Amino acid sequence: MKFFIDTANLEQIQEAYNLGVLDGVTTNPSLMAKEGIKGVQNQREHYVKICNIVKADVSAEVIATDYEGMIKEGEELAALNPHIVVKVPCIADGIKAIKYFTGKGIRTNCTLVFSLGQALLAAKAGASYVSPFVGRLDDISEDGIGLVAGIVDMYARYGYQTQVLAASIRSTKHIIECVEVGADVATCPLSAIKGLLNHPLTDSGLKTFLADYKKVNG
């Protein structure tokens, strides 16, 4: 399974990249705003900075919600760097825009997906990635991981090439659950990725190894 980091924070992206296991980055307008990045020019420069760190897929979301606006913005975003994946919301004009981008060879991430039906439309339009929002479904007592599992099954059954990118991941446990149901990618906060390292038997085992080494070698 691939790991993306879900942030627009350059320090966190660099730290995740330095771990050596990062496959990409997802951003959204809220994450960009959290970093205080204001204005189209600054936003675009920021996307390029992210691409230059990771040299891998970087999802950049359109702000427009109408077809023509999404096409214009998506083409401009895609032209910034070959690693840009245009992130498009799962609304009617968004699905039409994804179909257009697919025809132009521009890669897309269909975002804000909360149902199997939406994921079906994204795949039929040729989206490169579909982003089911696990945490936000869990927040309203629905089954986020269950949706990821359903999409993985559906795409395998019908041979869709769209990759299942589990989004709105809130914990290390979510990442493990994504692995268990066969998600292609999980986009996670840095803390959840680092949480994968934690095991008390690793800590105690290492302590013992070093103590035994010291007994003999001083």
Ligand code: E4P
């Ligand atoms: C990723 O593509 C999404 O924008 C993100 O995972 C949403 O996460 P949140 O529900 O924690 O805001």
